[in-house]
Amino acid sequence: MKKIFFKSIAFAAAAMATFTLSSCDNSDNTMDVSFQKTITFENVVTPKDFVESGSFQGTGTPPIILPGQSVSIKFSAGKTQALMFATMYGASKDWFFASQQPGIKLFDGNGNAITGDVSSSVLLWDNGTKDNITGQPESKPIMQVPNVNASQLMKLNLAYNNVTSEFTLTITNTSGGTANQTPFSPGVWAVSNYNGSQLLNSTPFFMPNAPSNPEITDIAQMGDIAKMMTKLNANTGIMTGLSPALVVVYKGDKNPIYELGKTDSGMGLKEIAQFGNVTKLQNSLKSMPNVKGVYIAGNAPVTPGNKVMTNFNASPGDKIAYATMFGFSNDWFYANEQNIDANSKGDITSKTSLFDSGTGVDQYPGAGNRQALFGGTPQSENMVISKVGTFYPVPPVQNVIKVTVN
Incomplete structure (x- = not known):
């Protein structure tokens, strides 16, 4: 697995740096501690x-x-992300249109969405696999086609929805009547994942000045996107970091962190769900009479392949509850849906679900400009806490987080 580093800003790490793996018990020294356990949270998502x-x-x-014809595609993106696309210049042996690497720039230096005519982003490439006159096979690196202005043959127009962080790109064939009149083949597009510091793929589809690959060759020579789509489908998916996890030991049957179907109580769950900041909820829980101890696992974002843990103290009959941010969201969090006996042992991931705190308008996970990942603040909403549904293709819980108690 690739080693991925996430910006600490994505989860307000500065605010979390004061936390340790030790207990933040709110009780006095007379508490009857019958046993000690260790709870571990592991990020198992595949980037x-x-x-x-x-x-x-x-x-x-x-x-x-x-x-004269046009097509439109819709996609989501946040600052630093870009749109890559490719389509065959039909009246050629092996030419193709594609945006410059790593793709069409979508936001300016101030973080504002770029809209309107972005035709200057498109370039025309020679795949280097066929002679341009005879069509005989050749082996040359991918190079820009000289003396042809691609932006005169293809118009690109961007529109943007600020609430959803969704773009619409309209591609229009404007080659009619020019010396390079041509149809465009079916095409492909992609938005690279961003891990908080860099794009996971900064040269999508092909490498300029290098030999081509089978996927782009099929597009450039035949307008066939099948191989590229197979590759894209295998390499496309939502990923996320996790915030430090808050763990609470309590008495009774009511989970003190959240209540499904009710609006956020203002105790601090919103701060975890939007920014991964556990401070407010930690302090709120410590003042509750049924809470025996509050613990924090980790002091920085939990990246794929990494884990955090904390010890906790409990007595027979106590229960535990926990919460950690789905980092690449506007206001989602993982928490136990079922009550958990504090003396449980082993893998308890099956008791965990992904919830929407109802405090921020959702955007595509890992591609929303108002997400903390991109330094944003969610647009406020006041909805009840609910389980995250299937509107977005989020990986199953067990493919993102593993929770164990020992």
């Missing part, structure tokens, strides 16, 4: 190169995009 990908094509048979 993928792309957070979103897809294809586009014309409406005719065959589904090419003729001069």
Whole structure:
């Protein structure tokens, strides 16, 4: 697995740096401690190169995009992310249109979305696998086609929805009547995953000035996107970091961290769900009469392949509850849905679910400009706490987090 580093800003690490793996017990020294346990939270998500990908094509048979025709694609993105696309210059042996690496720039230096005409981002490439006159096989590196202005043949227009952080790219074939009139083949597109410090793939689809690959060759020579789509599907998926986890030992049957179907209580769950900051909820829980101890596992974001843990003290009959942020979201958190006996042992991941705190408007996980990952603040909403559904293709709980008690 790739070693991924996430910006500490994504979870307000400065605010969390004061936490340790030790107990933050709110009781006095007279508490009857019958046993000690260790709870571990592990990030088991598999990072993928792309957070979103897809294809586009014309409406005719065959589904090419003729001069004068347009197609549109919708995708989500946050600051630093870019859109890469590729489609064949149909009237050639092996030329293709593609945006410059790592893709079309979507935000300016101030973090504002770029909209309108971005045709200057498209370039025309020679795949280097066929002679441009004879069509005979050759073996040359991918190079820009000289003396052809791609932006005169293809118009690109961007629109942006600030609430959803969703872009719409409209591609129009404007080659009609030019010396380079051509249809466009069906094409592919992708948005690279961002880990808080860099894109996981900064050269999507191909490497300029290097030999081509089978996927882009099929597009450049035949307008066939099948191989590229297979590769994209295998390398596209939502990933996330986790925040330090808050663990509470308590008496009774009511989980003190949250109540499903109720709005956020203002005790501090919102701060965990939006920014991974446990301080407010930690302090709130310590003042509750049924809470016997509050503990924090970790002091920095938990990246894929890493884990954090904490010891906790409990007595027979006590229960435990926990919460940690789904880092690449606007306001989601993992928590136990079922009550857990404090004396449990082993893997308790099956008792864990992914929840929406209802405090911030959702955007595509890992591609929303208002997410803490991109230094944003969610747009406020006031909805009840609910389980995250299937609107976004989020990996199953057990493919993201593992929780064990020993």
